[in-house]
Amino acid sequence: MGGSILGNRVVRKEDPKFLTTGGKYVDDLFDEPLLAGALHVTYVRSTVAHGQIISIDTSTAKDMDGVVAVFTAESLGLELMPAGLNKSAKRAFLARDKVRYVGEPLAAIVATSRTAGEDAAETVVVDYNVLPAVVDVREAAESTVHLFEEVGSNIVFDSMNLGAPDNSGPEFFDGCEVVVRETIVNQRVAPCPMEVRGSAVAWVDGRLHQWLSTQHAQGAHSSLCRTFGYEPANVRVIAPDVGGGFGAKIGLYGEELLLSVMSQQLGRPLIWRESRSESMVALGHGRAQVQEIAIGGSRDGRVHAYQLKVLQDCGGWVDSAAFLAPFMTRPMSQGVYDIDRIECRTLSIVTNTTPVVPYRGAGRPEATAAIERAMDLFAAEIGMDPVDVRSKNLIQPFNEPYQTKMGQTYDVGNYIESLNRVTVAAKYSELRAEQAKRRAAGDTVQLGIGVSVYVEITGGGGTGDTAKIEVLENGRAKVYTGTSPHGQGHDTAWSMLASDQTGIPMDRIEVIHGDTDLVPKGGGTFGSRSLQQGGAAVHVAAVELVDIARGLAATLLEANEDDIVLDKENGAFHVAGSPSVNKTWADLAVAKKSEGGLVHAIDFRVDGATFPFGAHVAVVEVDTETGKVRHIAHTTCDDAGTVLNPLLRDGQIHGGVAQGSAQALLEEVLYDPDGNPTTSNLADYAMISAAEVPSVTIVMMETPTFMNPLGAKGIGESGSIGATPAVQSAVCDALLHLGVRHVDMPATPERVWRAIHTAKSGVGQ
């Protein structure tokens, strides 16, 4: 008998399809019969950042060739609806009365072709009373111009409301020999999944079918029912292949929700797909925090107090970011450190920009960036190596739950070990020697070494997931999962889990997801939750299915259940010692036929989140004459507990590191002072390419969690959480000897060049 397949590098079974015929994304549903004759929807979007709507003239559009209907908030009867976190803030899915960011949808054109819709959209004339735009989050906090007048402020949520004590006074740092303060920017970035948003709808006999490029089909199903009062049984949501999400496709957007309403009115199927330029202003953005950090400690390297104040830019709606700052950034603000006094206050603030939503890490990269930057600033101030300062302040290794000052219960952790492993693998001391050489020689191109140590929360908020395994009469199996993969490889991973227990070969297992008719209940894929909850559910379902099958085999073989063994090699049950008389999976499925088949479904529960951790070392070269930064090497040691398939684990790390490097060095969504986006397509937005990121060296470390039977923690976001501060820190490190303390992200040539010259001239230091 062979060993378990778990833990092996298994190539993906879903790949041949993607490589030969391509995936089937929302835009590829030409052969879906329910969508025959579908009309195309184009949204008309606001071209001003802040303004009262005086009128929307759609008369020309209505008369154009190919136009079937034009809808506005008024014609659809859309009401203003309150935000979850602040009920005084209200808006409708199509703007009424007011627009609050460029790109906000105002009207919808339904036409016989996409081009006809686009042509018509251009003829819609909107008359605005343009209001001053509030673009900068710091100004927004103080401004008397309010996006939502009823709120009476642009601050829509303050974490002080959660009952935390006010520690903003100077006595917080009593007893500290050194206190360092800095205001740092965790800039706004665009998630940029390669597939933009798209959706198609068809009503058939009073039942809605909606295809969506989403990370959470079941969540979309609930949103539709909640919003429009549809009977749950009358709604089916299908996620076909999804070309990336990165958090921005978790929640449902107004453009997606409205399709069902318009389709119902017209009695025709509809299809909508945004352009990339629309996507850059209308798909939610990520990050967007200004952070005021203060860190105090003694000259021996011990940190005693750390204070963080976050101004979270929510954009033009009280979207998820308003929630992420107090409930993701704040709880994780302590990071991996044992600090006597720690305080974090977050203010969620609306501005006249695209709403901000989760983006790979969603609140945790921001928390990590803040404390890691603080550690570096402190290290620089006392003249100590950043690795040494970290080592001195790390929480000691623990196997029992660890209670943090921020109210989190970390499951298991060995931060020092991950830091040790990564610095050894990255040849940290040799790098420092090389750096010293270049500094001494006054080289134009300087070396920078950045270190980060992080802990993050994964599977937070989720409580488990569903799994169902059905064995067919031909001995094949179907696995139904509540997760919603869009690149993560669940077809392969869940097949491995089911095969490991049942012995049914992976290629005879089909994984089904993202169709609410087939999987009514499910948690979706985000927050690095899938393996520890959805995968664990598949594992437990498989274990229990084998038990059920063993009982059935015992009955059929007229034997004692305890004597029955499963021969995984042959997928057959028999009495121990007599393999020739057996019952295969197919036999058992046939025997169960009249009783609804051989199928087992579970709703697997977990007690809470897990807290994966790790450490990164980034190496950059900075040309001190041009300010150009090259990220030349990156080493990570990410501990996500027991690893199911290292191939998939590595892929997740690689992708996250590139997104982290992108934020540190290249990408930033920008607006002019009037709130006009200046990075609204992929020519203007500096999305990272293959030429700008190095290969990644991955160091293994597996500390299993006890929170689920697989011992698995999340891995999907570790790359972006660990890499972003490491790369930024490397840039600052390269310039430390030139008197530069801090360079905000992204470290563009101009910004780096300015930092060097400002330091040289002594301004601002």
Add this chain to the structure above:
Amino acid sequence: MSQMIKVAITVNGQHTTAMVEPRTLLVQYLRDNLNLTATNVGCDTSSCGACTVHLNGEAVKSCTILAVQADGENVTTVEGLANGNEMHPMQQAFMANHGLQCGYCTPGMVMAAISLVKDIPNPTEEDVRIGLEGNLCRCTGYHNIVQSVLAYAEGK
């Protein structure tokens, strides 16, 4: 309505023909007229490379040329690479090296990669990275795409 023009393009070895609007892009012709939907559209500024196909054996972004410009020419898409059930060695290399995740950039990436190795038969990592600069991927961080291309070049 603008006048329709007849085009005849050999796609994946098959003769195809259709009446198209003059503004029809090659990628639209492939996707909308031929239902060859593996070739994707990821942008509207010729920046992403998701639409990369071969025109007479050379990689082109099929959103940058009109269908009428490809009239009478030979086009290959990722659907035309495999030999029956056997994937093209570049497709195999992508599978073996986990060079894809969500798969959206993949058809264009594979086509660009084949062209790259044709031009530079023994590429260095640097060559591959620079050669694929015009093909964006948000999932893989490019690491395994680069590995796939290098493995293919080595195994040829």
